[in-house]
Amino acid sequence: MNDPLRKYWEIRLNRVKENLEKNNFEAYVAESAEQAKSIVVDKIILSLKPSTISFGGSVTVVQTGIYDALKRAENIEIIDTYDMSLSPKERINQRKRALLADLFITGTNAVVENGMLVNLDGMGNRIAAITFGPRHVIIVVGRNKVVFDLEEALQRVKEIAAPANAIRLNRKTPCAKTGQCEDCSSPERICNVWSIVEKSAPKGRIKVILVNDDLGF
Numbered sequence: 001m002n003d004p005l006r007k008y009w010e011i012r013l014n015r016v017k018e019n020l021e022k023n024n025f026e027a028y029v030a031e032s033a034e035q036a037k038s039i040v041v042d043k044i045i046l047s048l049k050p051s052t053i054s055f056g057g058s059v060t061v062v063q064t065g066i067y068d069a070l071k072r073a074e075n076i077e078i079i080d081t082y083d084m085s086l087s088p089k090e091r092i093n094q095r096k097r098a099l100l101a102d103l104f105i106t107g108t109n110a111v112v113e114n115g116m117l118v119n120l121d122g123m124g125n126r127i128a129a130i131t132f133g134p135r136h137v138i139i140v141v142g143r144n145k146v147v148f149d150l151e152e153a154l155q156r157v158k159e160i161a162a163p164a165n166a167i168r169l170n171r172k173t174p175c176a177k178t179g180q181c182e183d184c185s186s187p188e189r190i191c192n193v194w195s196i197v198e199k200s201a202p203k204g205r206i207k208v209i210l211v212n213d214d215l216g217f
Ligand code: SF4
Pocket: 158, 162, 163, 166, 173, 174, 175, 176, 180, 181, 182, 183, 184, 185, 186, 188, 189, 190, 191
């Protein structure tokens, strides 16, 4: 066998897909970032025909090319929450508008084997949109974020995702220097609001694309 690790993940991701479906998520397995983009852009969006699309902070959405592809889309209003040319006040306004988009696309900090999504936000805008507001939500997630249980999910988020994101965002937090969580009280702390989504309500509102590649943090 050429790539046993890829086969291992194919089997495991399909098991997670089944568990997500039991929890009323719509779920897909993509072999690559390119295929994930195609599922999102050519399949789901073509079928949903959203008028407005927005995004929650996600390296994965950028790495898969989904963000760039949608920026060029015609007849869809993009509420761009990634545009760093906007002032901080304008960016907050875009995040508020994103809560009413037809479709919200983002990543997740962890997916538990039994089909739950676990996230930790600085302001809570991404979590707010995942849980309520946009008519549809697409979550794109690399295999590196699949964990066996809730305890491992909480640990992965605090020990890997949060410090890596603090470094990415150039935050003045202890973890950005040491690479580990110090449970800080920094004004720039990015760990403020947790969410655990056990099931999609209504059924099918949240669509999860599991990608057989390492993506994001
Ligand atoms: S609580 Fe503070 S130190 Fe810990 S990961 Fe979050 S921002 Fe970093």
